[in-house]
Structure formats: C-alpha cells, structure tokens
Amino acid sequence: MVKFTVNGKSHTFNGDEDMPLLWYLRDDAKLRGTKFGCGIAMCGACTVHIGGVAQRSCSVPMAAIEGEDITTIEGLGNEEQLHAVQRAWIDEDVSQCGFCQSGQIMAAASFLKEYPNPTDEDINDNIDNLCRCASYMRIRRAIHRAAGYLRGEM
Amino acid sequence: MQDLSRRRFLQVSAATGALVITAPNFSFAQDMGGDRYRNLDTNLGFYLKIDRDNTITIGYSVPDDGTGVSTALPMIVAEELDVDFEKVKVEKLPPLYKKERGQRGHADEEYKGQPIHQSTGGSQAIRRSYVMLRQAGAEARARLVKAASEMVNVAVGDLKTDKGYIVHGSNRVSYGSLVDAAANVTLDEEPKLKDYSEYKIIGTDQPQKAATDIAVGNPIYCMDMELPGMLNAVIARCPYIDGLVKSYDDTAALKVPGVRKVVRIHRIPEDRSKQKIIADGVAIIADNHWAALKGRDALDIEWDDSMWAHADNAWIDSEFDKMVESGDREVKIEHGDFDAAYAAADKTLEVAYEQPYWAHATMETPCGIADVKDDKITVIAGNQTVNRVMNDLMQVFPGYTHDQFDVTITRIGSGFGRKFIVDAVTEAALCSKAAGKPVKVIWTREDDLEQDFYNPKGRHVFRGGLDENGKIVAANYLHCSTDNDFAQHAFPAHHIPNYRGEVVHKQVLPSGPWRGPTENVAGYAMQSFVDEMAHLAGKDPLEYRLDMFRETGDTPHPGFSSDFMRADRFINVLQIAAKNAGWGKQLPKGHGMGVASFMTFGGYAAAVVEVKVDDDGTLTIVKASGACDPGVVINPLGCKGQIEGGTLDGFSAALGQKIEIEGGRVVTNNFDTYQMARIASAPTQFDAEVAKNNIEPRGMGEMALPAAIPALCNAIYDACGVRIRKLPIADQLEQAMSA
Ligand code: FES
Ligand code: FES
Numbered sequence: 001m002v003k004f005t006v007n008g009k010s011h012t013f014n015g016d017e018d019m020p021l022l023w024y025l026r027d028d029a030k031l032r033g034t035k036f037g038c039g040i041a042m043c044g045a046c047t048v049h050i051g052g053v054a055q056r057s058c059s060v061p062m063a064a065i066e067g068e069d070i071t072t073i074e075g076l077g078n079e080e081q082l083h084a085v086q087r088a089w090i091d092e093d094v095s096q097c098g099f100c101q102s103g104q105i106m107a108a109a110s111f112l113k114e115y116p117n118p119t120d121e122d123i124n125d126n127i128d129n130l131c132r133c134a135s136y137m138r139i140r141r142a143i144h145r146a147a148g149y150l151r152g153e154m
Numbered sequence: 155m156q157d158l159s160r161r162r163f164l165q166v167s168a169a170t171g172a173l174v175i176t177a178p179n180f181s182f183a184q185d186m187g188g189d190r191y192r193n194l195d196t197n198l199g200f201y202l203k204i205d206r207d208n209t210i211t212i213g214y215s216v217p218d219d220g221t222g223v224s225t226a227l228p229m230i231v232a233e234e235l236d237v238d239f240e241k242v243k244v245e246k247l248p249p250l251y252k253k254e255r256g257q258r259g260h261a262d263e264e265y266k267g268q269p270i271h272q273s274t275g276g277s278q279a280i281r282r283s284y285v286m287l288r289q290a291g292a293e294a295r296a297r298l299v300k301a302a303s304e305m306v307n308v309a310v311g312d313l314k315t316d317k318g319y320i321v322h323g324s325n326r327v328s329y330g331s332l333v334d335a336a337a338n339v340t341l342d343e344e345p346k347l348k349d350y351s352e353y354k355i356i357g358t359d360q361p362q363k364a365a366t367d368i369a370v371g372n373p374i375y376c377m378d379m380e381l382p383g384m385l386n387a388v389i390a391r392c393p394y395i396d397g398l399v400k401s402y403d404d405t406a407a408l409k410v411p412g413v414r415k416v417v418r419i420h421r422i423p424e425d426r427s428k429q430k431i432i433a434d435g436v437a438i439i440a441d442n443h444w445a446a447l448k449g450r451d452a453l454d455i456e457w458d459d460s461m462w463a464h465a466d467n468a469w470i471d472s473e474f475d476k477m478v479e480s481g482d483r484e485v486k487i488e489h490g491d492f493d494a495a496y497a498a499a500d501k502t503l504e505v506a507y508e509q510p511y512w513a514h515a516t517m518e519t520p521c522g523i524a525d526v527k528d529d530k531i532t533v534i535a536g537n538q539t540v541n542r543v544m545n546d547l548m549q550v551f552p553g554y555t556h557d558q559f560d561v562t563i564t565r566i567g568s569g570f571g572r573k574f575i576v577d578a579v580t581e582a583a584l585c586s587k588a589a590g591k592p593v594k595v596i597w598t599r600e601d602d603l604e605q606d607f608y609n610p611k612g613r614h615v616f617r618g619g620l621d622e623n624g625k626i627v628a629a630n631y632l633h634c635s636t637d638n639d640f641a642q643h644a645f646p647a648h649h650i651p652n653y654r655g656e657v658v659h660k661q662v663l664p665s666g667p668w669r670g671p672t673e674n675v676a677g678y679a680m681q682s683f684v685d686e687m688a689h690l691a692g693k694d695p696l697e698y699r700l701d702m703f704r705e706t707g708d709t710p711h712p713g714f715s716s717d718f719m720r721a722d723r724f725i726n727v728l729q730i731a732a733k734n735a736g737w738g739k740q741l742p743k744g745h746g747m748g749v750a751s752f753m754t755f756g757g758y759a760a761a762v763v764e765v766k767v768d769d770d771g772t773l774t775i776v777k778a779s780g781a782c783d784p785g786v787v788i789n790p791l792g793c794k795g796q797i798e799g800g801t802l803d804g805f806s807a808a809l810g811q812k813i814e815i816e817g818g819r820v821v822t823n824n825f826d827t828y829q830m831a832r833i834a835s836a837p838t839q840f841d842a843e844v845a846k847n848n849i850e851p852r853g854m855g856e857m858a859l860p861a862a863i864p865a866l867c868n869a870i871y872d873a874c875g876v877r878i879r880k881l882p883i884a885d886q887l888e889q890a891m892s893a
Contacts, residue, residue, distance in 0.1 A: 016411070019444045027386070027442040032378035033371020035567075037517060038599040042825035045517065073371030086369040093361045093791055096799055097220030098368035099375060099517040099567030124834035130825060132517035132568045133220045134802035136836035138795065 007075025044129030208330030234291030277853030376536035412445025490652030499619025518567020522579025571667030607666030614679030624691030641676030677860025746873025800858030
C-alpha cells in the first residue's frame with residue numbers, strides 16, 4: 001500500500017506499484033489536467049510537483065511516492081484563484097492547442113522558485129518541455145511575466 | 155417561429171426563452187433528406203443565442219486544434235451583432251451530419267449556397283464561414299432593432315446598438331429583454347452587412363476564449379473524456395508498413411490483472427495496395443490504460459513484414475535516383491522552351507534539395523471513445539472533420555444510419571492534418587462492439603510515430619539558367635516524391651519565361667496532409683533555388699525577388715483557395731519582414747540573414763531570419779521576422795501566434811526532424827529519437843506582423859511555415875557559405891565547418 005497526498009488530500013493506493021503516477025492521476029484520481037505525451041520523460045506534458053519540485057509523472061512509479069506530497073495543475077490554482085504562472089499564461093495568450101500547457105505551467109512554477117529573476121539563458125538551460133504548436137515565444141514571455149507577478153510587480 | 159421564406163434560410167426561434175438564430179437551414183434540409191438535424195431545436199441551436207438576462211452565447215461549428223477558430227469565428231458573429239466580446243460565451247456547436255460528396259443523397263449539386271463549415275484544415279474555416287457568420291449576426295441585430303422600434307414606436311433608423319443594448323438617446327434596452335419580440339418580427343429587407351471600415355471587434359486583439367480552461371487543466375480534450383462503464387484499450391498494430399498479424403498468443407496477456415479481452419483488429423481496407431486507414435493488429439481491452447499496456451507487453455505476436463522488408467530511406471533515395479535518370483514523369487506545367495533557353499543561358503545551375511518524411515506528432519496522441527449499441531453509436535472524438543467521423547464510421551458499421559449516431563467533437567490537442575484520419579475512434583468502436591461496453595483507445599507515442607500518415611519524403615531537382623543580366627530565363631523543376639504532390643503554380647513558376655514543372659512519385663509509407671501540404675516542402679525547395687540563382691547572378695536576394703514580382707505582376711494560381719497570386723501582396727509582406735529585420739544592415743561577424751516568401755492557400759507569407767554560425771558550426775537563430783497577409787485580419791493576437799508558432803514549427807522540422815525506417819518499419823518512434831525543437835532553439839527576438847487590408851480573409855494556420863524553412867536555410871548560407879540542400883540540418887554545419 002502506498003500513502004501520499006494529492007493537492008493536499010490524502011490518498012492510498014493498493015494496485016500495481018509499477019504503474020506510473022501519471023496513470024494513477026488520470027485514471028484513478030480522475031485528475032485529467034496532467035497530460036500524456038510520450039511516456040518516457042521526454043516531453044513534460046505530464047509534469048507535476050512532488051515535494052514542490054517538477055517531476056515527469058509518466059516516469060515515476062507509484063512505488064516511489066510513498067509519503068510524498070503531489071501537486072497537480074488542479075492544485076496549483078483554479079479559476080477563482082489563479083497561480084501567478086497561470087495568470088501570466090492567460091495574459092500572454094500563450095496557448096494554441098493547449099495540450100502541453102499544464103505541463104509547461106507546472107515546469108515554470110517549479111523553475112521560478114529556483115530562478116526568481118530568470119534570464120533567457122536560464123530558461124533555455126532549464127525548461128525543455130515540448131510544445132508541438134511551438135508556442136515558445138509566448139512561453140518565454142509568460143515565464144518572465146510570471147516572475148514579475150511573483151516578485152509582486154503588477 | 156420559423157421564417158423559412160427568407161432567402162438566406164436563417165432560422166429564428168424564441169422557443170427556449172432565448173433568441174436563437176440557427177443556420178442556413180435549407181442546406182441541412184437538403185442533406186437530411188427533408189428532416190432537420192435533431193439538435194437544431196434544442197440547446198444553443200446554431201451560431202448564437204441571446205438569453206433574457208442578456209447572456210450572449212455564440213457557437214462555433216469548427217473544432218479548434220490550436221489555430222484559434224473557437225475565438226475567431228465567434229468574433230465574426232459578434233461584430234455584426236454588436237456585443238461586448240469580452241462577455242460573450244462561446245460554445246462548440248453540436249455536429250451536423252452531412253453526406254460527403256459522391257455519397258448518395260449528397261446535396262451540393264442542387265444546393266449552390268454555402269453549407270456550414272465544420273472542418274479545421276486547409277486553412278479553410280475562416281474563409282468558408284466569414285460571410286455566413288456575419289449574416290447570422292446581422293440578422294439577429296436587425297431583428298432586435300426592429301423589435302425595439304415597434305416597442306417604443308421609433309423609426310429603425312433612429313436606433314443604434316451598443317455592446318448588447320439598443321440605444322435611443324439616453325435610453326438603453328438590453329437585447330435580452332427583446333428576445334421574444336425579436337423572434338416574431340418580420341424584416342422587410344435583408345440586413346446590410348457592415349463595411350470593413352466600421353469593424354469594432356474584427357481586427358482587435360482577443361485572447362483565446364479557452365485560455366483559462368487550459369491554464370487550470372480543465373478536462374477539455376478527447377483523452378480527458380469518459381463514458382459510464384468505459385474500458386480502456388491499446389492496440390498492438392503491425393509496425394511493418396502494410397504488414398499483417400501472422401499469428402498471436404494471448405495466454406499471458408489475459409493473465410494480466412485488469413485485462414478483460416483480447417480482440418483481433420483487421421486492416422481497413424483489406425486491399426493492401428491501398429493506403430491503410432486502420433492498421434492490422436490486436437487490441438487489449440482492460441479496466442484502465444496501464445493494465446492494457448501491460449497486457450500488450452505480454453502479448454506474443456508474429457508479424458508478416460514481407461511487403462516492404464526492403465524499404466528504408468537509402469532504398470527510397472535509390473528509387474529517386476532511378477526516377478531522375480529514367481525521364482519518365484508527368485509534366486504538370488510548361489511554358490516557353492526550357493531546353494533551348496537552358497542551352498543558351500549565360501550561367502546555369504543544377505541542384506537538388508532533399509527532405510525526409512516528417513511525422514505529425516500531435517501533442518495529444520490519437521484517441522477515441524465509442525459505445526456501440528444495437529440501436530445507437532455514441533462517440534467522442536478529437537477529429538478535425540466532423541462529417542468524416544460519421545461518414546467513416548458508417549462505412550465500418552453499415553447497419554447504422556446517421557440519426558443513430560451521437561457524436562461529440564472535443565477540443566483537439568493539435569491536429570496539423572493528422573486528425574482528418576478517423577482511425578482511433580473507429581478502433582474504439584470496433585473494440586466497443588467486441589466488448590459490449592464503451593471503450594477508449596489511447597495511442598502511445600510509439601504507436602503514433604510508427605503508424606502516422608507522414609508528410610511525403612522528396613527530392614526536388616532544379617536546373618536553372620540566367621541571361622547576361624542575371625535574370626532567370628529557364629528553369630526545370632522535377633519533384634520526386636513518395637506522394638503525388640506538386641506546387642504547380644507557386645512562385646516562380648510563372649515568373650520564368652521558359653519553365654517546365656514535373657513530378658514523379660512512388661508511395662512507400664502512408665502519407666497525408668501535414669501543415670501546409672505540398673507547400674511545406676515546395677517552399678523550402680523553390681525558395682532555396684531562387685536564392686541560389688540570386689547569388690549566382692550576384693544580386694541581393696530580397697531585391698531579386700521583389701524585381702521578379704514587379705516585372706511579372708499577378709500570376710495565375712488556380713486551385714485551392716485562390717485563383718491568382720498578387721504581386722503587390724507579396725511585395726508588401728516581403729517589405730514588412732525586411733523592414734522589421736533590418737535587412738541590409740551591417741551584421742556582426744558570423745551572422746547572416748536570409749529571406750523567403752510563399753503563398754499557402756491564398757495567404758501570403760514572408761520571413762526574414764537572422765542566424766549566427768560559430769566557427770565550430772554551432773547554429774543560433776538570433777531573430778525571426780514573419781509577415782503574413784491573410785486578407786481581413788480577424789484576431790491579430792491569434793494571427794501573430796500562428797506566425798510565431800508556424801515559423802518555429804518550420805524551424806523545428808528543418809533542424810532535426812526525420813523519420814528513420816529500418817527493414818520496413820519506422821524506428822524513430824518517440825521523442826528520444828524523433829527530434830523536435832524546444833524553447834532553447836527558439837530565437838529570443840521575433841517580429842510577427844500581419845498586413846492590413848479588406849480582402850476576403852484566409853486562414854492563418856498554415857501560412858507561415860513554408861516561408862520559414864527556406865528563410866532559415868538562406869540565412870545559414872549568408873552566415874557561413876554552407877547551402878542546406880538536405881533536411882534536416884542536424885549536424886551538417888558542424889561537419890562542414892570542421893572539414
Ligand atoms: S508524458 Fe511524461 S514526459 Fe512525456
Ligand atoms: S499549445 Fe499545442 S502543444 Fe503546446
């Protein structure tokens with residue numbers, strides 16, 4: 001049995017512990033904001049926070065999350081109370097199809113804790129989520145904007 | 155309340171307590187064999203709904219795969235309706251069944267009007283909806299004004315509208331308070347559509363209506379949906395091109411906890427000389443996706459790979475060699491006398507450009523949900539063409555008629571042409587029938603990259619001749635391809651007096667439309683060729699192009715979305731991009747600038763790219779300047795997003811994407827081997843600009859990419875003298891610089 005929390009609520013899991021966290025979130029917890037894109041940790045669509053740090057949930061087996069606190073996009077913020085990164089994403093009109101964007105937002109939210117004043121180079125070196133629609137110009141602008149929001153500007 | 159006498163056949167009703175303007179109903183009635191689609195009387199109806207509390211909802215008929223139609227189409231209605239677009243709610247309209255051309259009962263022959271457009275692709279959504287949506291908005295506004303005029307006994311001409319209100323002097327009446335009356339008024343004349351100069355919403359920046367849903371992770375894609383009691387399936391599809399299941403043993407698979415059933419899926423069509431729609435395979439149906447995957451791993455299958463065991467990229471290249479030598483080809487366009495003019499030319503160039511197969515790799519892999527019951531088929535799909543979902547399923551399930559289908563089309567996690575193919579949802583339906591329960595089929599990324607309908611691989615062979623003034627007097631363009639595609643009228647076919655364009659093809663991997671079909675690779679080849687000719691002539695590549703447009707003027711471009719190609723529009727976008735890029739300025743050492751332009755589906759694009767190539771061959775894309783002219787710009791913010799995305803998508807394809815084939819199977823089957831660009835490859839500077847004019851609009855989704863790739867390659871040449879004659883660029887620069 002594996003015990004952990006998701007967005008502040010406690011969860012227990014009794015099934016196949018090889019199963020990636022991604023499929024627990026999507027199929028068992030029915031939190032579908034976390035997306036599948038590759039299954040091999042190469043695209044970042046499935047990014048969640050484990051202990052506050054971005055991880056690719058397609059490549060984290062259930063066995064590895066005992067005692068962990070998981071945050072998904074649904075727990076980052078909601079319509080009424082958007083997280084600064086979500087707000088920046090909306091304000092920069094980043095999304096095209098949008099399928100990669102919850103992963104992008106989760107990656108950026110974690111990144112900005114470590115790099116509150118990021119340079120373009122910091123972004124290039126640390127963010128490598130795939131956006132098939134190549135919305136990268138606006139992702140970059142939104143990360144800078146979110147950094148500003150988090151610093152209390154605007 | 156119906157008003158079917160009106161010649162545009164908009165239908166009006168206040169039956170649900172709201173003013174509902176529905177579609178040009180006549181076209182449906184024809185297609186339906188007389189009866190209207192059942193959803194027409196309920197919910198939203200088509201196009202727009204005004205509730206008594208003045209909530210305005212505008213429907214969009216075209217699924218959104220990221221090009222922004224779910225915002226842009228409602229903007230067009232809102233413009234004529236005159237409402238506050240920020241407050242407008244948008245909703246996907248229910249699908250409308252329509253028989254396809256060639257199918258018995260298809261009505262296009264009799265109905266000369268414009269049917270409701272429900273497909274995203276070919277950059278057609280805006281083009282084919284622009285007039286009809288304005289009519290719907292204008293009809294509603296005219297009715298509301300008429301109702302108000304009757305109510306307060308004021309002439310229609312003395313009333314104005316303002317953001318959802320009828321205004322008379324200082325009095326304001328909400329649209330919502332007039333809905334019952336508005337549904338019952340009779341209009342004496344057809345409402346006049348606004349002039350371009352009067353637009354207040356069209357042409358303004360509007361953020362995507364779905365932006366918040368996306369940012370908070372709301373379940374809006376097919377992959378996020380479910381039906382009660384639904385099972386999950388994955389399918390082991392034959393990875394060999396046109397291969398079959400020889401035999402399989404499911405004993406171990408059935409022992410995996412959660413696996414319910416193993417089902418054989420047969421290739422569609424059965425005739426293997428025809429391109430597959432559904433690959434031959436074996437489906438594992440389980441309680442959840444993970445159990446299905448484990449079941450698939452445990453499956454023991456022997457494949458028949460005999461059909462294309464010899465096929466790989468080197469073999470296809472050798473086939474192209476034979477095509478070039480044999481002279482057996484189809485001449486698609488010819489004017490003047492190429493052979494004589496080439497023989498007499500002052501300077502000549504013979505050159506070939508090669509490009510590999512590209513995959514769509516849509517971010518949301520193909521997915522479909524279906525529940526097949528004896529009397530009803532329910533499906534949820536993220537497909538680009540609403541009609542094709544029903545029409546294709548009816549081929550596979552011939553016992554059902556269209557009114558036995560309940561189809562929901564979701565937001566699409568990117569399409570790029572891939573999601574025209576109704577495969578995942580057909581597989582789900584086959585699984586559901588076998589399991590007797592609703593089934594969701596999710597493709598893994600490996601499934602997706604192995605079983606795609608790839609952009610064709612090609613070799614583009616040019617022979618060109620210059621006269622003593624450096625003008626191109628002769629050119630021969632031979633396109634060897636794995637598909638029968640050719641950019642017949644693209645620049646510079648009609649700008650060269652002695653020209654012959656030819657194609658020869660042989661299909662290997664299944665292929666299908668990929669963002670800017672044909673144009674995507676023709677842009678690279680033709681614009682690289684023009685660039686090489688400019689350099690051979692010793693001319694500035696931008697001026698060289700501009701001169702060709704100036705001298706030749708407008709040229710024919712019959713076909714999809716266009717009749718001719720306008721020189722002034724090309725010149726304009728080239729000049730915008732060049733100005734934003736600072737064309738001609740002194741560049742730092744190692745930097746270079748390249749230019750290209752291309753017309754795709756009636757839209758004009760130009761790109762100027764600045765790159766830096768270090769001594770070791772490291773490439774940095776410094777800046778991109780993209781300019782597009784789609785005609786009337788509905789949503790500049792969205793258009794610029796498409797210029798940015800289309801350009802970077804082109805860079806991504808050019809930099810690293812290549813499908814590798816070994817022994818008749820695709821081996822680049824996930825993002826570790828199929829290389830797509832990330833944020834680090836994107837330039838830090840980007841100027842996206844849309845030209846302003848009032849020409850009937852074209853869609854933006856495909857416009858930018860065909861010019862972006864050659865602009866990048868031409869910039870690389872300018873920076874370091876290496877000409878990219880083969881895509882992807884990969885490590886070519888490192889190789890060349892170390893040589
Ligand atoms: S799905 Fe996890 S990184 Fe792609
Ligand atoms: S917005 Fe479509 S994949 Fe990123």
